[in-house]
Amino acid sequence: MQKKITVIPGDGIGTEVIEQALLVLDKIEKVYRHRFERQEAVAGGAALNATGVPLPAETLERCKASDAVLLGALGGPKWDSNPPGMKPENGLLGLRAGLGLYANLRPARIYPALANASTLKREVVEGVDLLIVRELTGGIYFGKPRGVSKEGEEEVGVNTEIYRTSEIRRIAKVGFEAARKRRRILTSVDKANVLEVSQLWRRVVTDVGKDFPDVELSHLYVDNCAMQLIANPKQFDVVVTSNLFGDILSDEAAMLTGSIGMLPSASLGGNIGIYEPVHGSAPDIAGKEIANPIATIASLAMMLKYSFGLQKESDAIEQAIVSVLEAGYRTADLKEEGKTTVGTKQMGELIIERVG
Numbered sequence: 001m002q003k004k005i006t007v008i009p010g011d012g013i014g015t016e017v018i019e020q021a022l023l024v025l026d027k028i029e030k031v032y033r034h035r036f037e038r039q040e041a042v043a044g045g046a047a048l049n050a051t052g053v054p055l056p057a058e059t060l061e062r063c064k065a066s067d068a069v070l071l072g073a074l075g076g077p078k079w080d081s082n083p084p085g086m087k088p089e090n091g092l093l094g095l096r097a098g099l100g101l102y103a104n105l106r107p108a109r110i111y112p113a114l115a116n117a118s119t120l121k122r123e124v125v126e127g128v129d130l131l132i133v134r135e136l137t138g139g140i141y142f143g144k145p146r147g148v149s150k151e152g153e154e155e156v157g158v159n160t161e162i163y164r165t166s167e168i169r170r171i172a173k174v175g176f177e178a179a180r181k182r183r184r185i186l187t188s189v190d191k192a193n194v195l196e197v198s199q200l201w202r203r204v205v206t207d208v209g210k211d212f213p214d215v216e217l218s219h220l221y222v223d224n225c226a227m228q229l230i231a232n233p234k235q236f237d238v239v240v241t242s243n244l245f246g247d248i249l250s251d252e253a254a255m256l257t258g259s260i261g262m263l264p265s266a267s268l269g270g271n272i273g274i275y276e277p278v279h280g281s282a283p284d285i286a287g288k289e290i291a292n293p294i295a296t297i298a299s300l301a302m303m304l305k306y307s308f309g310l311q312k313e314s315d316a317i318e319q320a321i322v323s324v325l326e327a328g329y330r331t332a333d334l335k336e337e338g339k340t341t342v343g344t345k346q347m348g349e350l351i352i353e354r355v356g
């Protein structure tokens, strides 16, 4: 197989974890005799530094001309005070919008070897295997009116949570279809007791559900879901929700696994998917060679599966991760007594050794 991948390392630990993922890709090429052509592109802080904008037109063009995008992380304190529209995050939002990616898939699976790494009790997290499907291009992150204006002596900040039937339908469908490939349980999360937009969300999801009678649908308020994710996370199979709620709940689900450094994601919808770790650029540990590269390597595994249909190769990476963890190797974020703490590069090498 021959494919073209655009690689956006980004900022902070983004560059460190991407380096390891690309070395894993080298090994996959060698063992399975594929050819993955790579082209680098800039976005976020790196793009602001190089070009003055968070998403240069050339980057979007490169992404559109490739088969998939692998991204590290964007952002950092250096650009925090940039004006709206000129922050690194605008690079990511622009990429998602430009590629028509409206669905973000975030699996949270507990690796057996890491059941003790969670802050929750082993019996609560053992066996957790859930998927959060987050709407990605609508809702309050894009809704208008937005902004901060003067009202007499006061300033007023406004953002708008807005969803159209078509947007809810298509993300609900992704949720139902994902559930069909798993345990056939779908939880739709909203705040329908307070928000009209959530009442519409609930009505439309219920309606889409008529085409999926084999999937068990239930609705949860977001506050209850936040609680249930901690109290009894095993009850969840697929969770479908809005952009804002999904952003928060997926980070909460991340912590079930022990570290945000373990969580991969896929953003789908158009022809070209973006694969990236759930975590950010972690400026507090950037340059220290201690970042966990597993989320990014697992994102690469998702790319091979979802964009290229390479199930065997994807499983080989997943299996290598399981094997390294079973052998007792941990990055600093998963530090555990009696286990061996390794750095970013060494974790990459240990995984590569076990691929194929």
Ligand code: NAD
Pocket (backbone or CB within 6 Å): 013, 017, 072, 073, 074, 075, 076, 077, 089, 092, 260, 261, 262, 276, 277, 278, 279, 280, 281, 282, 283, 284, 285, 290, 291, 292, 293, 295, 333
């Ligand atoms: P973060 O995910 O970067 O870091 C949160 C905490 O988790 C930090 O203590 C960090 O050290 C730790 N952490 C994250 N990834 C890790 C890894 N792979 N290994 C070990 N530890 C890890 O979130 P934040 O601190 O809120 O944000 C930092 C910057 O990243 C901000 O500029 C933010 O806007 C940006 N950000 C970008 C993305 C993205 O590119 N998709 C996502 C979230 C945040």
